[in-house]
Amino acid sequence: MKHVRADSRHASSPAREAPTFFECPQCGFLTPDARFGADEIVCPTCGAHGDGRRTFPPERLRRLDARIRSYHDDEEHEIVVILVETFLESILEDIIDRILKARGADVTVREVVLDGQRAIGARIGRLFPHLTGEEFEEAAAELGYREFPQRWRKLRAARNAFIHDSPFRGTQESLSADDAATAMELLDQAYELFVLINNRFVASAEQTSPFCDRA
Ligand SMILES: [Zn+2]
Known part of the structure; x- marks a missing residue:
């Protein structure tokens, strides 16, 4: 590689x-x-x-992508950041679902697993390594996207500070053009990263399936 x-x-x-x-x-x-x-x-x-x-990507993500690019053309920085975060969480869910399916999990199991881990931090920090045997950061780095996880985390923190009024951290009044530019880079990079993750953990799932080994 x-x-x-x-x-x-x-x-x-x-x-x-x-x-x-x-x-x-x-x-x-x-x-x-x-x-x-x-x-x-x-x-x-x-x-x-x-x-x-x-x-x-599936049609629903393609439509979301088109809306994000149009808001970006209109310099709606805050909407861009919020929608890109939604997009990234959705594409991660899609990939985790594909990994579960490739490993023989039926619809009910996939639903239970994904419903049981709704928080994005837990999906990245616990579910992903459990399913793949690798940390998300480690897999991203090996596939050429070392900076992606921490840039995503920083953008998520900025989005959260903007939409949630926290008594501990204070509020963030706005999201900048720089935040929106970072969001657009993450959006463009997400496709290739998630396709590489798919090809590594879905397309070659038969060698590593935790569901099949138990037979
Ligand atoms: Zn094939």
């Missing part, structure tokens, strides 16, 4: 729209290669044919 510091390329301006990845119907591998979507090449992980219908 190449150890490229993907998150050290600070984008001068955000992408115009969400990228599209094509999903292998057999193993869940995700690739930006349109030839797989068009069934011109087979899945590099399992050799299955793509059906072109399964794409990532």
Whole structure:
């Protein structure tokens, strides 16, 4: 694996729209290669044919992404930060759900697990390492996104200080253009990071499944 510091390329301006990845119907591998979507090449992980219908991100995240970019064009910094945080929490939930599914958890189990860990900190700090055997920070660093977890944490803290009136920390009156720029970078980076996490922990789940080993 190449150890490229993907998150050290600070984008001068955000992408115009969400990228599209094509999903292998057999193993869940995700690739930006349109030839797989068009069934011109087979899945590099399992050799299955793509059906072109399964794409990532799902439509609801794509719509949220489009709204965020439009608020960013209008320089609505506060809305951008709040919506990007919502987006990141939603894409994390999506990936955790995909990991659970790949490991044989049925709909009920997935619902119970995700409902049992609603807080974002617990999902990152407890659920993710439990399911993958790695800390989120460690996995992100190995995949080239070392700064991503702590930048996400800082942005989350800024968002929380802005929307919650805390008697302990005081209030934050506004979210700045810099906060919004950080949010847009995290939005653009999140796709590739979560696709890499998917390909590592979903598309190769059969070797590491905690559900299958117990049989
Ligand atoms: Zn495959």
